[in-house]
Amino acid sequence: MNVIPTQLPGVLVIEPNVFGDERGFFYESFNARALAQATGLELNFVQDNHSRSRQGVLRGLHYQLQDTQGKLVRVTVGEVLDVAVDIRRSSAHFGQWVAVRLSAQNHRQLWVPxxxxxxxxxxxxxAEFLYKTTDYYNPQAERCLRWDDPxxxxxxxxxxxxxxxxxxxAGQWLRDADLFP
Structure with a gap:
């Protein structure tokens, strides 16, 4: 696999090795050992999620303050613009974001810590969007930032x-939101 760092430390684009011919293609969408060797990340995923959405649907910007989730995301049908925003007040990259096109054609994945x-x-x-999470969903801990925060x-x-x-x-403005220290 090929691992591409983004401008936000810790957020990674992962390109699996895809083997294809006239019959179609094959790739390992997840291999814990290969991911750990390529990134140093030893992850324990506990939940898989799958959504299907129409063009123009925007989901996010979501996060949880307790039971925090790292997410390994990918698209199996269609194409999305996937966005991660650093919301750790102590981070030198606080408030910065990265956007990556994920599609069924490019097979890219994004690791969002x-x-x-x-x-x-x-x-x-x-688009059909799949993601693995490192903790279980806790609706009481979920927060949402406004997608259009200036x-x-x-x-x-x-x-x-x-x-x-x-x-x-009903998402919150960054200036008013409960965020990470």
Whole structure:
């Protein structure tokens, strides 16, 4: 596998080795030993999640203050713009974000460690998004930042306003949010 650091330390793009021919393709979407050898990360995933969304749906920016989750994310159908935001006040990169296109065609994955808010917007007609988490979902600990916070100024690469859940519409501004120390 190929591991590409992003401008945010700890957030990694992971490109698996894909073997393909006229019949299709094969790749290991997760191998704990190979990931540890390539990144130094020894992760214990406890939950897998799968969502399907239409074009223009934006999910995020989500995080949990307790039972924090590291996430290994990928797309199996379509394409998304995936975003991670450093929300650790003590970090030299606080408030900075990185965006990566993940698609069924490029097979890329993104590792989003604890201490980061995460979200994505669907760029294709439909997208199926899968992710592994390092802790169980705790709805009482979940928080949400506004996708359109001008302090963050995330370029979501949208031509029109996204479709949001009620939870995401009620997201907090970075300046008002409960964040990591």
């Amino acid at each position: 604890e201490g980061f808010a995460h979200g994505f917007v669907v760029l294709s007609e439909v 302090t963050l100024a995330i370029d979501w690469q949208l031509d029109e306003a996204p479709q949001l859940s009620a939870k995401d519409q």
